[in-house]
Amino acid sequence: MLLDAPTVDQSLHAAGYRRVDPQEAHLRVDDLGATRGDGVFETVGVFAGRPVQLQPHIRRLQHSAGILDLPDIRAEVWQEAILAAIDAAGGGDLSVKAVLTRGVEGTGSATGWVLAFPAPDSQRARREGLDVVTLSRGYASDIAQTSPWLLQGAKTTSYAVHMAALREARRRGAEDVIFTSTDSFVLEGPTSTVVLRAGNELITPATDQGILACTTQELLFQFAADRGIAAVARPVPVQELRSADLVWLCSSVRLCAPVRAIDGRSLPLDTELAQDFLTYAHREG
């Protein structure tokens, strides 16, 4: 779906979006999304045709747009376009990408699109767990407060570093990454949020450390609350990661995948939560 009116400064005609063939070209080569990675995005998980945490995703898209000084989004157009994309894809298990860029250079008019595609199979990751390496993100944990122009905490399309970190993980024989700060706090994965269990408590790094609020982790904490499990967001020193009972990486399509090894050191593997949460997310998301 291409959005004709992704932001409130663009006048709305008809639905504000239209269906196009994704195999054809729809972006100009001077779109700042393509030349400068100057945009924001969301990836929405869809299970049996139902998007999980759709409203939190749209709110986070608006939040990211705000950090980049992009115009306010037309939330209702994005919502309808996402639902239409799911419909057009015939439902089922999907990954839906929603992208807003600063648009063609010089026009001041943002570009927006929504693309639904079949969700990659995450069964193996959820059942067998992930081999993970820790990599430095190069920033101190207070970076969002001291240097807001570094855009930490916004989900921008400038993701080359995130992709390079995943390639580095593969070079080291692993599958995923947990970024750490220069002052030795746990941050996040390149495309996921870290949750650990210590005793009877779930813990996730607080989002004031220049990391993304996670729509899936929000849902996981709601799931935990329903089961009387305590759950907190607070700074997590790296040594806590090493002493945790269990660790998960949470994201919108893979949901919560257990970590079976960090930097080559094995962790206890509990796939039960991953499976229970999968059922919960299908029902409550």
Add this chain to the structure above:
Amino acid sequence: MLLDAPTVDQSLHAAGYRRVDPQEAHLRVDDLGATRGDGVFETVGVFAGRPVQLQPHIRRLQHSAGILDLPDIRAEVWQEAILAAIDAAGGGDLSVKAVLTRGVEGTGSATGWVLAFPAPDSQRARREGLDVVTLSRGYASDIAQTSPWLLQGAKTTSYAVHMAALREARRRGAEDVIFTSTDSFVLEGPTSTVVLRAGNELITPATDQGILACTTQELLFQFAADRGIAAVARPVPVQELRSADLVWLCSSVRLCAPVRAIDGRSLPLDTELAQDFLTYAHREG
């Protein structure tokens, strides 16, 4: 110009590039350049129809591609496409952008294009100088050695932070930025290289500090050598920036623009070098 064979793994038919209308769409919405800022680029300055430092630009594009684990580029196709773009634009003073992305997700086939457009007028910047603010880049100066996955030293299309830094400069009433490291070294501008003059020496920050090698600064140092002016690349502590006799920001299209104020503190302004170098670059570049 769209490149049909931007990298050596793609088979070459005919010239390997073709002319298209830049007002039309040529990129798919699932190109990793658009969704992940997963690409590299160069901006070549063209004066009176002649590209300045074309070979160094093409070598740097290859260098950046290597850091991102992209396939090797077809240097000759890029060169011909850039020359053809200049020709198609009718020569004159141009800015030519050459972009290589990882291509449409799942295809493993890179996307490349070259776009020439009229150079923005840089006369005012060269004559009157620039108001500049220093902003932290958030990284230590040894980041390229300790954390290569952060891609510092590659000219990637993940430039959202660079654009945000320029917006922050404007918020502070300035026009440009000099990034500094967390260990208090001068790094580079978001789209330029810093050169300072202390006594009879030109100094630029060494490129092993996670910053880009600058094709324009290379030419400036050649210009200095022709005039018997010493020129060195070495780490530059921030206090040297504050005590420098003169400071310039060098880039491919604006060339060397003098800095007239840093963080609100005025600097001596020598526009003579900027103008002399302009003449030199037109002739020797």
